Amino acid sequence: MIDKAKAVTKEDIRRMMARRRKEMGQQEIDEKSVRIAEFLLSLDFIKNSQTIMAYVNMPGEVRTEKIIEDLLKAGKTVVVPVCITQTVDLLASQIKGLDELVAGHYGILEPKKEYIRPVDPSILEVIIVPGLAFDIHGNRIGHGKGYYDRFLMKVPPFAKKVGLAFDFQVMPSVPVCHFDVPMDLIITESGIKKVM
Template identity: 40%
Template sequence: MRLEKRNLRNEMLLKRKKIKKDLREKKSQQIFKNLVNLDEVNAAKRIMVYVDFQEEVQTRQFIEYLWSKNIDVVIPVCKPKNRQLNPSLLYSFDELEPGTFGVLEPKKEAIRYVDLDTIDIIIVPGLAFDRHGGRIGYGAGYYDRFFERTPNAQVIGIAYDEQLVMKIPMEDHDKRIPLIITDKEFIQAKYFL
């Protein structure tokens, strides 16, 4: 199964990379519109969201929207030693610098860790999703471990429509995503229905 996952990862990285920049921006804009129309998002007090990296769905406009609504923005800080994500409040993009894997994280002096139980929603990236809530990320399991530590938070995956596949190979430790939002649709994972 590991080989199958690695092959799917490589295939999806290439597929995502082939989406032209202007089209990625347009698709990200539609995903943003879909997200901000969710009642759960507007009712939340604290949302964890990644800062987009490379060709991922862009999140900066969403982060600015959350700030404008006085919703706390929390971003993941990678801890490679134990392969964990620790959430930290973010007040400004000026607080960011490249961290683990080149992903933007708060500068050391701007890290403000939060209690995991205070996170209402987690917006999660992925290389691919399926309609049963299957998700494949970059392969280190950071988010799967994080979901175990945040059982009360609602998890929403965001992806370009091109990132939907028929079936993600799932292992016992892989966590399913109940709601996936693309530029074309809202997907309530069949696994949870």
């Protein structure tokens, strides 16, 4: 447990959330991920957007395979991130199916080299973002490398930034820095949370 007498750091929250996620069983993750996907896919701005970027989940994260498959079936241009470790940046790359993915940096599924189709971040309409923790103001704590913070600075202001999380990952507040980019809304298994 975190000592409330001292200021809670991002690293404290990362450790706590990583521990909580490890306590979840796969069935619980799967069931909650299905509900989260249903909430996300019901949104009008998802239905009305053509170019959508979605993360490919790591173990313990909200699963995104169904989201990606449903978006592809709906004829959307689906884009996934590719980690560029040399510059600690993300490349947006279009995929046409989950079979184009292979384990890349950090064990995250990314397009195979022959399926890298770069997409300019300026055309993204929606970016679906993972996180270890979020707060009710849309602030996010990731794994600490800054990949998403750097990338989100390149997207147009009209692009909707949507965080996916389990209920326990949404806190009243999290520490923020000047370069942190907040989400426009957060979706959990209990519903769509508009940020304050």
